[in-house]
Amino acid sequence: MFMPRGIPHAAALALYLVGVTLLGGCPQGQASTLPVEAPEEDTTLGSGDVFEVRVFGEKDLTGKYQVAADGTINYPFLGDIQVAGKETFEVAELISDGLKNGQYLLNPSVSVFVEQSNSKRVSVLGAVGKPGTLPIVPGMTVVQAVSNSGGFTPLASKDDTVVTRRVKGKREKYRIPITEITRGNAEDFPLRAGDIVFVPERVF
Numbered sequence: 030m031f032m033p034r035g036i037p038h039a040a041a042l043a044l045y046l047v048g049v050t051l052l053g054g055c056p057q058g059q060a061s062t063l064p065v066e067a068p069e070e071d072t073t074l075g076s077g078d079v080f081e082v083r084v085f086g087e088k089d090l091t092g093k094y095q096v097a098a099d100g101t102i103n104y105p106f107l108g109d110i111q112v113a114g115k116e117t118f119e120v121a122e123l124i125s126d127g128l129k130n131g132q133y134l135l136n137p138s139v140s141v142f143v144e145q146s147n148s149k150r151v152s153v154l155g156a157v158g159k160p161g162t163l164p165i166v167p168g169m170t171v172v173q174a175v176s177n178s179g180g181f182t183p184l185a186s187k188d189d190t191v192v193t194r195r196v197k198g199k200r201e202k203y204r205i206p207i208t209e210i211t212r213g214n215a216e217d218f219p220l221r222a223g224d225i226v227f228v229p230e231r232v233f
Contacts, residue, residue: 073114074120
């Protein structure tokens with residue numbers, strides 16, 4: 030069994046066993062085919078998320094913000110505003126209305142763009158360099174998540190990589206054709222918050 034460098038033996042063993050448990054010893058062929066349509070994901074903001082507010086023509090009101098533990102940000106003129114649990118367009122409307130109603134701007138044009146979804150994470154376990162959890166960033170895929178986790182180890186069985194995902198209350202597993210993806214013959218698999226990527230070792 031592979032134990033990642035830099036991680037205590039007990040911690041590495043725990044991560045490996047979690048991955049094995051999640052797969053349930055799933056032999057080749059048990060995982061589902063890739064979904065035709067990705068399920069809806071939770072895109073609301075949460076504590077720790079980083080986003081940029083852009084107000085057209087107003088540099089002093091444009092900037093990056095991180096959601097505090099209480100779900101707020103401190104915005105110029107408006108003070109503390111609650112953003113946790115809201116979609117980006119709702120936050121944009123909230124800021125726009127605040128600036129307009131406070132008579133700071135006549136007709137503000139506000140846009141909000143998420144840069145880091147630290148409140149929503151994915152787990153990457155098994156035969157990767159640095160198993161653990163990662164914050165979701167817009168457009169993150171399996172290949173990117175593995176790369177951000179130190180890449181595949183020499184013992185990794187790449188084409189047996191499985192993503193476990195909750196779909197309508199049920200746990201679904203999707204086998205990822207890594208070789209076909211890296212060759213450009215298949216689309217990479219987009220990840221969603223809460224997904225678990227498990228890379229098993231080769232069986233000799």
